[in-house]
Amino acid sequence: MRTSQYLIATLRETPADAEVISHQLMLRAGLIRKLASGMYTWLPAGLRVLHKVTAIVREEMNRSGALEVSMPVVQSAELWQESGRWDKMGPELLRFVDRHERPFCLGPTHEEVITDLIRNEFNSYKQLPANFYQIQMKFRDERRPRFGIMRAREFLMKDAYSFHINQASLEQTYQLMYQTYSNIFSRLGLDFRAVLADTGNIGGSTSHEFHVLADSGEDDIVFNSTGSYSANIELADGLIRDLDDGSADMLQSRELDTAQAHTIEALTSLLDLPATRLIKTLIVKAVQSDTNPHGLMALVLRGDQELNDIKAEKLSGIVSPLTFATDEEIENVIGCKPGCLGPNHLDFPVVVDRSAEKMRNFICGANKSSIHLADANWGKDCRFDMVADIRKIKEGDLSPDGQGELLIKRGIEVGHIFQLGTKYSQAMNASVLDENGRSVLMTMGCYGIGVSRIVAAAIEQNNDANGIIWPDAIAPFQVAIIPLNAHKSPRVTEISEQLMTDLEKAGFEVLLDDRDKKTSPGVKFADMELMGIPHRIVVSDRGLENNELEYKSRRAENAESVPLASVMEFLSARIAT
RNA sequence: CGGAGUGUAGCUCAGUCCGGUAGAGCACCGCCUUCGGGAGGCGGGGGUCGGAGGUUCGAAUCCUCUCACUCCGACCA
Numbered sequence: 001m002r003t004s005q006y007l008i009a010t011l012r013e014t015p016a017d018a019e020v021i022s023h024q025l026m027l028r029a030g031l032i033r034k035l036a037s038g039m040y041t042w043l044p045a046g047l048r049v050l051h052k053v054t055a056i057v058r059e060e061m062n063r064s065g066a067l068e069v070s071m072p073v074v075q076s077a078e079l080w081q082e083s084g085r086w087d088k089m090g091p092e093l094l095r096f097v098d099r100h101e102r103p104f105c106l107g108p109t110h111e112e113v114i115t116d117l118i119r120n121e122f123n124s125y126k127q128l129p130a131n132f133y134q135i136q137m138k139f140r141d142e143r144r145p146r147f148g149i150m151r152a153r154e155f156l157m158k159d160a161y162s163f164h165i166n167q168a169s170l171e172q173t174y175q176l177m178y179q180t181y182s183n184i185f186s187r188l189g190l191d192f193r194a195v196l197a198d199t200g201n202i203g204g205s206t207s208h209e210f211h212v213l214a215d216s217g218e219d220d221i222v223f224n225s226t227g228s229y230s231a232n233i234e235l236a237d238g239l240i241r242d243l244d245d246g247s248a249d250m251l252q253s254r255e256l257d258t259a260q261a262h263t264i265e266a267l268t269s270l271l272d273l274p275a276t277r278l279i280k281t282l283i284v285k286a287v288q289s290d291t292n293p294h295g296l297m298a299l300v301l302r303g304d305q306e307l308n309d310i311k312a313e314k315l316s317g318i319v320s321p322l323t324f325a326t327d328e329e330i331e332n333v334i335g336c337k338p339g340c341l342g343p344n345h346l347d348f349p350v351v352v353d354r355s356a357e358k359m360r361n362f363i364c365g366a367n368k369s370s371i372h373l374a375d376a377n378w379g380k381d382c383r384f385d386m387v388a389d390i391r392k393i394k395e396g397d398l399s400p401d402g403q404g405e406l407l408i409k410r411g412i413e414v415g416h417i418f419q420l421g422t423k424y425s426q427a428m429n430a431s432v433l434d435e436n437g438r439s440v441l442m443t444m445g446c447y448g449i450g451v452s453r454i455v456a457a458a459i460e461q462n463n464d465a466n467g468i469i470w471p472d473a474i475a476p477f478q479v480a481i482i483p484l485n486a487h488k489s490p491r492v493t494e495i496s497e498q499l500m501t502d503l504e505k506a507g508f509e510v511l512l513d514d515r516d517k518k519t520s521p522g523v524k525f526a527d528m529e530l531m532g533i534p535h536r537i538v539v540s541d542r543g544l545e546n547n548e549l550e551y552k553s554r555r556a557e558n559a560e561s562v563p564l565a566s567v568m569e570f571l572s573a574r575i576a577t
Numbered sequence: 578c579g580g581a582g583u584g585u586a587g588c589u590c591a592g593u594c595c596g597g598u599a600g601a602g603c604a605c606c607g608c609c610u611u612c613g614g615g616a617g618g619c620g621g622g623g624g625u626c627g628g629a630g631g632u633u634c635g636a637a638u639c640c641u642c643u644c645a646c647u648c649c650g651a652c653c654a
Contacts, residue, residue: 012588012589013589013590013603014589015588015589016588016589017647017648019647034646036645036646037645037646090652092652092653109654138654140654142652143651144578144648144649144650151653151654158654159654209654210654309651321651412654414654415654416653416654450653450654452654454654484612484613487612488612517612520612520616521612521614521615522612522613522614523614524615525613525614526615538613540613542613550613
């Protein structure tokens with residue numbers, strides 16, 4: 001390809017509405033342009049990258065035995081009503097009606113459509129297991145699209161759905177997908193981690209997310225140094241250091257006048273005690289019932305620990321999303337304002353985190369204004385109804401498998417695999433006959449990859465002051481050829497053209513910068529670097545005098561000379577395929 | 578949806594407080610010079626100042642309404 005025949009849409013300055021580096025560079029390198037919030041046009045160079053990512057995903061999915069299909073983007077409301085998600089989904093499901101006033105939505109995911117397809121096609125256990133996938137634009141009317149392509153409303157996704165006769169078969173395919181995803185992200189040249197994850201709205205039991213590590217990521221992921229444990233912080237478990245073993249003798253509790261000290265921080269300085277001696281009591285809303293007429297629940301943690309909302313939301317009887325009780329509600333039921341709350345004499349459920357369960361002689365609120373209890377103890381002064389893991393783990397906690405300390409890093413979620421179980425097959429009655437002729441609900445799994453997001457994530461991980469640095473596997477072009485003074489030197493032109501032809505014949509993708517003499521060498525160097533083309537050849541009279549070309553890797557500091565005669569072998573050895 | 582902010586040329590921005598014929602740099606077009614790191618000179622084209630309404634002799638500027646976009650929070654590939 002020649003730049004004169006191509007769209008080089010580079011920008012010298014950073015558009016004002018792009019905040020993160022990948023968004024800025026995608027605009028500056030001329031990969032995308034915005035149409036509206038969360039909706040982008042892919043320009044030729046950007047589309048080349050997107051297609052390369054797509055091709056790798058497709059190859060590996062095919063290798064795993066999955067079968068490619070293509071399902072409609074527009075889906076009828078009936079299916080969504082059948083699964084129950086029409087009402088559950090909320091406004092990110094973009095709904096509209098056709099000319100007959102029949103309701104439809106733009107597909108944000110395709111569990112309903114594939115389940116409908118398979119319940120009609122499959123009758124026998126002999127047809128299982130099966131795994132179907134597609135690579136297609138999805139639409140989710142995000143509350144807040146941001147970071148360009150990273151969280152767009154319209155985005156390219158690979159989604160796969162597997163069907164099984166039982167859980168054991170699902171687990172087999174799940175493992176295969178786990179391995180397939182690892183292969184895909186390795187081939188893409190990305191630094192990634194697979195982590196245990198929450199299942200969220202999609203439902204199901206086991207789930208793993210695949211994260212590309214990058215400081216701009218929106219998720220905190222937790223892992224230990226040996227790699228034996230990794231999880232999203234939403235559900236990460238960790239062993240807390242210096243946990244009270246509860247072996248000290250119980251003392252007699254006494255009341256302390258703590259005046260205006262209403263926060264853990266204020267109490268630690270007032271009493272000159274570490275936060276680990278204190279107990280933190282949070283009052284949240286719970287489902288109202290005969291046994292819980294106030295509709296409240298107390299969540300209790302050690303003073304230095306923080307609540308993990310997502311873990312808490314899984315407690316039975318709690319209101320989801322997690323909602324804190326108002327000051328008025330607390331005052332009406334308990335008789336004092338927040339700041340002096342404690343897990344004593346509460347007539348609604350008390351859930352205590354493992355960090356606080358075995359504490360002895362602790363400080364907690366006395367549920368009286370300006371009064372705390374010192375040397376309080378479970379059983380004597382306070383009671384709880386159950387122990388749960390509801391704390392947010394911290395960097396430095398010990399790995400739950402005993403292997404080292406936990407680290408926390410930011411990650412960009414680019415893949416997510418789920419064991420769905422029978423959630424959809426049950427709602428939509430998708431069954432086959434087993435070997436005994438009995439009707440059995442199919443067990444399902446689903447597996448997503450954010451294909452367009454990968455493009456942004458790859459840039460977040462691979463860039464410098466001059467622009468993008470593509471991994472070879474997904475670069476829009478592998479080699480840039482820059483002829484210098486071509487308008488004066490027929491030899492430079494001839495060699496450049498010949499090299500492009502030879503490289504293209506050998507299967508490489510080449511961009512020859514043949515823009516005319518008004519485009520100075522500096523502009524060409526800058527554009528090719530901004531676009532992130534990983535290998536560069538400069539053809540100049542100066543070099544040709546010695547029968548040499550100049551090669552520079554986008555990642556390297558300096559250029560090197562290459563004999564003209566051996567340039568093909570030289571490049572073949574350096575370009576990863 | 579709550580909070581904050583921005584809309585003026587393709588891009589980056591000045592002009593708005595204090596009303597008086599719409600500007601700069603880059604990009605683009607033509608000619609000349611230059612040619613290994615975003616060149617220089619001369620000449621040019623390009624704007625419903627986000628939109629609607631109002632105040633005024635006169636509005637980018639003041640007032641009202643509205644739309645779009647960005648950032649921060651709760652959700653997701």
